[in-house]
Amino acid sequence: MSFKKVTTGNHAVSYAVWSSRVQIISAYPITPQTQIVELLSEIVAEGKLQAKFITVESEHSAMAACIGASATGARAFTATSAQGLALMHEMLHWAAGARLPIVMANVNRAMAPPWSVWTDQNDSLAQLVTGWMQIYNESNQEVYDSVIIGYKVAEQVHLPLMTVLDAFILSHTSEPVEIHTQEEVDEYLPPYDPGEYYTIKTEDPRGYGLLTMPSDYYEFRYKVQRAHERAIEVFKKEFKNFEEVFGRKHWFFEEFMMDDADYVIVTSGSLSSDVKYAVAKLRKEKGLKIGVLKMRVVRPYPFEEVRKVLGDRKKIAVIDRNIGFGYHGVFYEELKSALYPLEKRPPVFGYIIGIGGRDVTPADIEDIIDDMLKRDEMTEIIWKGVRL
Amino acid sequence: MIEIRIHGRGGQGSVVASKILADAAFRDGMYVQSFPQYGVERRGAPVTAFNRMGSPDEIFVRSQIYEPDHVVVLDPTLLLTVDVLKGLKKGGWVIINSPRDPEDFYKDFNFPRDYKVATVDASDIAVKWGLGSKTQPIVNTAILGALSKVTGIVTLESLKEAIRENAPVKKEENVNAAVEAYESVKMVQEVS
Numbered sequence: 001m002s003f004k005k006v007t008t009g010n011h012a013v014s015y016a017v018w019s020s021r022v023q024i025i026s027a028y029p030i031t032p033q034t035q036i037v038e039l040l041s042e043i044v045a046e047g048k049l050q051a052k053f054i055t056v057e058s059e060h061s062a063m064a065a066c067i068g069a070s071a072t073g074a075r076a077f078t079a080t081s082a083q084g085l086a087l088m089h090e091m092l093h094w095a096a097g098a099r100l101p102i103v104m105a106n107v108n109r110a111m112a113p114p115w116s117v118w119t120d121q122n123d124s125l126a127q128l129v130t131g132w133m134q135i136y137n138e139s140n141q142e143v144y145d146s147v148i149i150g151y152k153v154a155e156q157v158h159l160p161l162m163t164v165l166d167a168f169i170l171s172h173t174s175e176p177v178e179i180h181t182q183e184e185v186d187e188y189l190p191p192y193d194p195g196e197y198y199t200i201k202t203e204d205p206r207g208y209g210l211l212t213m214p215s216d217y218y219e220f221r222y223k224v225q226r227a228h229e230r231a232i233e234v235f236k237k238e239f240k241n242f243e244e245v246f247g248r249k250h251w252f253f254e255e256f257m258m259d260d261a262d263y264v265i266v267t268s269g270s271l272s273s274d275v276k277y278a279v280a281k282l283r284k285e286k287g288l289k290i291g292v293l294k295m296r297v298v299r300p301y302p303f304e305e306v307r308k309v310l311g312d313r314k315k316i317a318v319i320d321r322n323i324g325f326g327y328h329g330v331f332y333e334e335l336k337s338a339l340y341p342l343e344k345r346p347p348v349f350g351y352i353i354g355i356g357g358r359d360v361t362p363a364d365i366e367d368i369i370d371d372m373l374k375r376d377e378m379t380e381i382i383w384k385g386v387r388l
Numbered sequence: 389m390i391e392i393r394i395h396g397r398g399g400q401g402s403v404v405a406s407k408i409l410a411d412a413a414f415r416d417g418m419y420v421q422s423f424p425q426y427g428v429e430r431r432g433a434p435v436t437a438f439n440r441m442g443s444p445d446e447i448f449v450r451s452q453i454y455e456p457d458h459v460v461v462l463d464p465t466l467l468l469t470v471d472v473l474k475g476l477k478k479g480g481w482v483i484i485n486s487p488r489d490p491e492d493f494y495k496d497f498n499f500p501r502d503y504k505v506a507t508v509d510a511s512d513i514a515v516k517w518g519l520g521s522k523t524q525p526i527v528n529t530a531i532l533g534a535l536s537k538v539t540g541i542v543t544l545e546s547l548k549e550a551i552r553e554n555a556p557v558k559k560e561e562n563v564n565a566a567v568e569a570y571e572s573v574k575m576v577q578e579v580s
Contacts, residue, residue: 006411006420032426118426168426169450174407175421176414270450277447357426361451 002180002246009170012140012177013079013105013163014039016147018049019185020103023074026054026065028084031117032167033107036079059084063091063102070100071208073199075151075192078102081167082109082123089127092160096131096224098209099198101154101161103147104132108269108321109167110356118357119167121269121322125330131224133161133231134299136268138254140170140177142296145248148189152238155192157231159224167357169270180246188245228300235297252302254294255309257283261291262314263372266335268295271321271353271360278365290369295331306338313346317372319365319384321354328381349375353384389442390541391453395472396462399431401528404554405462406437409532411550412542419444425452434470441541458539461485462510462527467497478502483534483573485510485527490576508534508573516568517561529555533566534573544570 007015013036017025025044027037037053044053054065059080066076080088085106095102106124110116124134135150137143146163154161165171200208212220232252239250256276258264267275272294282288293309310316320329327333332350339345351368354360368384392409396402403424410422418441425436438453455475464486466472473482483506484493490505499505510530520526529551536547548563555562 004414006407006414006422168423172426173421173423173450174410175448176419273448273450277449280447359452361454362449 002178002184004176004178006174007140007177008035008172008174009137009140009143009165010035010107010172011039012144013147013165014043015177015179016144017077018043019180019182020077020148020151020189021075021186021191022049022077023051024054024066024069024076025051025078026056026062026069026076027078027080028056028059028062030059030081030084032109032171033079033081033084033105035171036105036107059087060091063088063095066102066104067091067095067098067100070095070102071098071198071200073192073194076100076102077104079105079107081107082111085123085127086111089130092127092130092132094209095160097220099158099224099227101151101158101192103150103154104160104162105143105147106162106164107167107171108164116356117167119169119270119321120355120357121164121320121330124162124164125322125324127162128299128330131159132299133159133228133297135161135163135297136295137163137165137170138270138272138294140173140175141248142250143170144177144179145242145246145250148185149238149242149250151192152189152241153231153234156234157227158198159227159231164269166270178248184245188242231300232302250296252295252297252305253309254296256292256294258291258293258309261289263288263290263369264293264310264313264316265290265319265365265369266293266295266310266316266331267319268298268331269321271319274360274362275319275365278362278369281362282366282369288369298331298334301334301338303338306335307342310335310339311342311345315372316346316348317351317368318348319351319353319368323352323355347376347378349378349382351382351384358385389440389446390458391456392439392441392458392460393453393456394437394439394460394462395466395470396435396437396528397431397466398429398433398435399524400435400462401526402435402437402462403429405460405528405532406439408529408547408550408554409439409535409542410441411554412532412536412546413439413441415546415549416542418442419446419448421448421450434466456480458483458535460531460535462531473499473503476503479504481506481538483508483531483538485531487512490574494576504576506534506538506573506575508569510534510565510569513565513568513572517558517565519558519561519565529562530565530569533569536566537570537573538575
């Protein structure tokens, strides 16, 4: 029987990794991630999880260890945050290019300088083109589930996956999480079978990742992209399977009060809770037909699915807790781009908020909604609450 | 939705107190959320932790709590440097670790009569049960016993279970401290 436990986002990751029967964990500590691998190191030391915990001297080495382990057919895990993720950058390309289904938890923390330990999304969004799949989470339950779904999808499409949780607002916040038994997780997630082409075998020596001439390299990249496209279908199948075993629905995004919504707020991560609160309040108090679309899976990007639910609306506001310097909020630009092929498409307004862990309240969101309602023309970037 | 703010100092167990309170409320059937004010904690420095408790049907926002229903103060010297009453809703309880009488806080610290004060000598209780040292008692479980009695938000039974689940060491001593505080907390007479 599953049971509910009041636990942090960090420990929700650890429990999910434990139940996923991960075989290799390699990590380097960094705030606010450290608790994830701290608990895992205890679980491994106590013999509860048959895994090897490899301590290393940097995040770059942590990912390198995961790559080596995954290439031999082991299920590998690491966790990091901000500067640690940036230091891994070279190895992220390697993991995806070598088609290794490593799962990593990244705790969204603002990049230095100036130094910060608080949340925003610039660290993970800076890795969007490395070939990793990415899932964003609003609650600790989503965090827990995303690890288990993550391995299931990653191992079918041979791509690594990053699940993302907000620093402190999820990582250090305790709330009820349904933790499943080993039997239940085993039913959903079988042992990793890398198949013939993805395993290093000493009895069958081959070359991996060698110098590849322009005559062939191009196709390797095409195949990574194809794997992402295929992952859309695999996600759909696995969301359904997951619901059958665990009873919880997941999708590329969550729709909240969307049925008759003329106006939609698109957002992601823990911010979504405050957005939902404000939207529910405005519906109740003012009868405003407004809903929320909370993005979860952003790599692969669910173009078709997003168009289907957003095409026929009056106005859309995207709230980004990140800034793509010299451009705009990343979720904003991607959404606009996704809607472009539609003949009739709503205006999309882009708001930046909460960078570096600046607290976001439902009142801030109400201000944004008021602002969106007043605007007619699409406009430049809008910074909410910045002190000038 | 009930919102609580806990003020303490690094090393007193404020964050664990918040977590135990959440666990106890969850055992009593509520949906819960507990989180520290996200800082870089240091021993002795002011620490704040927050709790939201309510029905599972409610939307739990994730911003910090600016207008708590009740406030818990683990170290009375914080009153000298931190505005522990900030945003506190009228009629809310201020539960303070102090050997003094609740009335003293209206007289000596000019607490408005809008708020209800409860005091418990959590430091003395903690020392008695061997929790922490005499100079640095760990008062978190004792103060929760007082909170259970004063507010009735969580039952003593659930609190005991939550302490047993979350206290890293000396589980029964922590339970005993909570029970003793539950029995000895002093509450101001109802505000007129």
